[in-house]
Amino acid sequence: MNITKRQSTSKDVAKLAGVSRTTVSLVLNSVENAQISAETRQRVFLAAEALEYVPNATAQALVSRRTQVIGLLLTRQPHQLEADGFVLQALEGMLEVVRAHRLRLLIDVVEPEHQERAYLDLVRAKRIDGIVFSGPRSDDAALQNLEREGFPTILMGHLPNSPFCSVDVDNVLAARQATEYLLSLGHRRIACITNAPLSYSAAAERLLGYQQALQAAGIIPNPALLRQGGFDPQSGYEAMVSLLQGAEPFSAAFVASDTVLMGAKRAIRERGLQIPQDMSLLGFDDIPWAQYADPPMTTVHLPARDLGKQACQMLLQVLNAEKPPNRNLILPAPLVIRQSCQPV
Amino acid sequence: MNITKRQSTSKDVAKLAGVSRTTVSLVLNSVENAQISAETRQRVFLAAEALEYVPNATAQALVSRRTQVIGLLLTRQPHQLEADGFVLQALEGMLEVVRAHRLRLLIDVVEPEHQERAYLDLVRAKRIDGIVFSGPRSDDAALQNLEREGFPTILMGHLPNSPFCSVDVDNVLAARQATEYLLSLGHRRIACITNAPLSYSAAAERLLGYQQALQAAGIIPNPALLRQGGFDPQSGYEAMVSLLQGAEPFSAAFVASDTVLMGAKRAIRERGLQIPQDMSLLGFDDIPWAQYADPPMTTVHLPARDLGKQACQMLLQVLNAEKPPNRNLILPAPLVIRQSCQPV
DNA sequence: AAGTTTCTTGAAAGCACTTTCAAATAAAAT
DNA sequence: ATTTTATTTGAAAGTGCTTTCAAGAAACTT
Incomplete structure (x- = not known):
């Protein structure tokens, strides 16, 4: 675990190649306007190779003002x-x-x-x-x-x-289209679980899309059918449990995140409901899980x-x-x- | 998008505080043995604050030989x-x-x-x-x-x-215990899908644990019941399809990765088989999905x-x-x- | 009051690189 | 052979920080 052999620097390369550090830098960075003889160039490359030289990124960053x-x-x-x-x-x-x-x-x-x-x-x-x-x-x-x-x-x-x-x-558009799909299937009572707190712009937008689709279909979004999720399956589970316990019936749910959906789905199954027979479920994100779920999830594909x-x-x-x-x-x-x- | 105002350096802080850069460094890094009067110290802090000074990490790294x-x-x-x-x-x-x-x-x-x-x-x-x-x-x-x-x-x-x-x-131990659990449930024909190619040590070890458990129970591991998975659900899907098409019957499968298991599960469901009624499934990793799957997956918890x-x-x-x-x-x-x- | 000791502080070197600029060399032109 | 031009190369400065070392200032002894 000892770091005995010092790392070689451009100075070492210069010495071995018999040139100055400038030349080493010029060659190794293949600077345009500085012409170096092919022979010198070769010597530098060989020396660098021999010493397994890699320029110190920190020093480069300091001078170039770019850390890469x-x-x-x-x-x-x-x-x-x-x-x-x-x-x-x-x-x-x-x-x-x-x-x-x-x-x-x-x-x-x-x-x-x-x-x-x-x-x-x-x-x-x-x-x-x-x-x-x-x-x-x-x-x-x-x-x-x-x-x-x-x-x-x-x-x-x-x-x-x-x-x-x-x-x-376009979160609004995507959410609206998703909801319209549910609508086109004849669903009228569609619950919604957001993907995150509404201060996250994506969450607010997806919710908006859902609401727009409903309104365009002449349905007033029902606050009793709305829950807030937050990044993890657990939040979806809790939201769905709460929805299921509520007085308001619904036949479909738009869950604005597949991760949250994972938990929501669990809650539905625990309740003994079948998907999609008893409840249609539509997600958002198309995470790898979605296509392997049981049943495979209809969802908005987020690229x-x-x-x-x-x-x-x-x-x-x-x-x-x-x-x-x-x-x-x-x-x-x-x-x-x-x-x-x-x-x- | 312009970067007009130059970033302030320790020099600026020094000037504003009316001290040298040395002192600035000594104060800001709270160096032990160098005693700085409380009054000076205070002036430096104030100056640094006023200039919103943050030391340049690159320069620090260069001199300290630590990039953090x-x-x-x-x-x-x-x-x-x-x-x-x-x-x-x-x-x-x-x-x-x-x-x-x-x-x-x-x-x-x-x-x-x-x-x-x-x-x-x-x-x-x-x-x-x-x-x-x-x-x-x-x-x-x-x-x-x-x-x-x-x-x-x-x-x-x-x-x-x-x-x-x-x-x-201890992958070997964990896999053995998992397999023993399956054995304790009365399973004798237990398939296995690895989590990765066997050059990955974890994959080899988990397989070994599975084999050890079988052998300890007097069962000779059947190569026809072994498939190789590789990091993604698709590999699990394919492995399970292949297993299901094989001539060798089995009542349980140990899949050495939940991610791979996700795909395997899909294949089983597509075949119309119920879990766990028709097929017991045991995973490895305990990814978040596992507890929300349908049914929730028995799996080895990887911390x-x-x-x-x-x-x-x-x-x-x-x-x-x-x-x-x-x-x-x-x-x-x-x-x-x-x-x-x-x-x- | 002079000599010690203790506190503070700043000059300067160093970290490993890039880049400018001028000098040195080679080539070309007179 | 001498001047002009083109080609290479190296000294030196700069990047922003830390740290050693020694000197200056202040406090304490005798």
């Missing part, structure tokens, strides 16, 4: 991360582009409570070049700090009149992986001072019809 | 990450201790194919102080590189005669969160040159009996 690291920020209660099928898919998409650009990804989860200083440290300390921010909330003080700092940030999700670029789906990918790409554009083509990129979120809904 | 960042390395095919319930829980545990120590977490997923140089970059470039390595494989060339470099590394999982410290569960936490703590001990109390920490992995198994 981007941050993924999630705002959740840590324990709510556990069952989040979305995160991993998005992460994957991000890693894909991050890797292609030889960057690194730093991940942090901040709890909604003490986010005040949470990112400031990350940002001010210049630990990262930019941020992909998942799950923005309107009441997020720290996010406003980022704004003031003018820190390169991309939102995964959407925040009305935020200066930041964002990648998102999580793409969302992550696009967010990263947008961030890179911002970092390179290119004007991103779209300030607010909207990806389609189609309804995937499987077997958890049927006509009344 | 630790890496989480996962070896999977990226797309296999998607449904991995374990990762997020472990991540959470890690974040907990990482945060407590004011460190940061860098995450990377490397594909088993080109891992050769994959971490070397990370390590040689001194981007991170240490590594938590999830899913070590015996045939991992890069891991051997880490060994040679003497880089502070903790294994989440286990590798026979590796010099690295590790945190793990993922704790594993992550302990791995991190161990790494910190290594980094601080403390001898970790246990070179190979084994956490208990109890069987959680729910409703997916019943007597024949």
Whole structure:
């Protein structure tokens, strides 16, 4: 476990190649306008190879003012991360582009409570070049700090009149279409469980879509048929139990998150109800579980992986001072019809 | 989006406080043996506050040779990450201790194919102080590189005669106990689907536990009842379809990963079989899904969160040159009996 | 009042790199 | 052979911080 052999530096390479450190840097970074003879170049490469030289990222960062690291920020209660099928898919998409650009990804989860200083440290300390921010909330003080700092940030999700670029789906539309599907099956009493507290913009939007569809069909959304979920199956379980115990009957439920849906489904089954015979269930996110559930879940497909990918790409554009083509990129979120809904 | 106002440096703080940068550093890092008058100290704090000063992490890292960042390395095919319930829980545990120590977490997923140089970059470039390595494989060339470099590394999982410290569960024992439970229910023909290719040590160990239990009961493990899964539900689905189509009858299956189990369960239901009436199913990992599945799954509880936490703590001990109390920490992995198994 | 001892503080070096700029060398032109 | 031009290379400064070392100031002895 000893770290005896010192790491070789550009100085070592220079010495071995018989050139100056400047030349080493010029060659290894293949600087355009500086012409180095092919022979010298070769010597440097060989020396670097021989010493297994890798430039010290910290030193490079210090001088270039770029750490080549981007941050993924999630705002959740840590324990709510556990069952989040979305995160991993998005992460994957991000890693894909991050890797292609030889960057690194730093991940942090901040709890909604003490986010005040949470990112400031990350940002001010210049630990990262930019941020992909998942799950923005309107009441997020720290996010406003980022704004003031003018820190390169991309939102995964959407925040009305935020200066930041964002990648998102049209939650309102997707939720409306989902609800319309339920309506088209003849359901009239449709319950709704949100995916998160309404301060999360995605939660508010999905709820709105649900309400719009109902109203367009001449149905007044019934508050007694609405419950709030929050990131984990347990919240869905509790919400559904409460719904089932309520006086208000319903034949279908739109649950704005598959993770929450997982718990809701359990509550229904415990009650001895069959899906979809006794109750139609429609989710949101299309996490891997959805298609393997019993029955496979009809749900809105959230292109999580793409969302992550696009967010990263947008961030890179911002970092390179290119004007991103779209300030607010909207990806389609189609309804995937499987077997958890049927006509009344 | 402009970055007009330059970030304030320790020099600015020094100037505002009317002291030297040395003093600023001494105060802000509360260095022990250097005594600074309370009055000076106060002035520095105030100045730092006023300028919203946060030390540049890069510069600190350069001089201290510590980046205060630790890496989480996962070896999977990226797309296999998607449904991995374990990762997020472990991540959470890690974040907990990482945060407590004011460190940061860098995450990377490397594909088993080109891992050769994959971490070397990370390590040689001194981007991170240490590594938590999830899913070590015996045939991992890069891991051997880490060994040679003497880089502070903790294994989440286990590798026979590796010099690295590790945190793990006793996979053999857990799998044996799980299988014994099935045996105790009267099952004799028990299929097994592994959680991953056998080069992953955890996969090999779980399989071994299954085989040991069988042999102890005087049953010769039947190769026709064995299939290999691999990280995602689809692999489980395919494995179970293949098992079901095979000539060999069986009344129970031990699936060494809940994620894989998710797919296997689907295959069984599509076949019109009831769980547990027609087929007992026993999983491994206890991902959030397990307790909300229909029926709730009996499975081996993998203390993922704790594993992550302990791995991190161990790494910190290594980094601080403390001898970790246990070179190979084994956490208990109890069987959680729910409703997916019943007597024949 | 002079000599010690203790407190504070700042100059300077170092961390490993990049990049500018001018000098040195080689090649070309007169 | 000498001047001009093109080609290479290296010294040095800068990135923002920590830390050693020694000096200056203040307090204490004798």
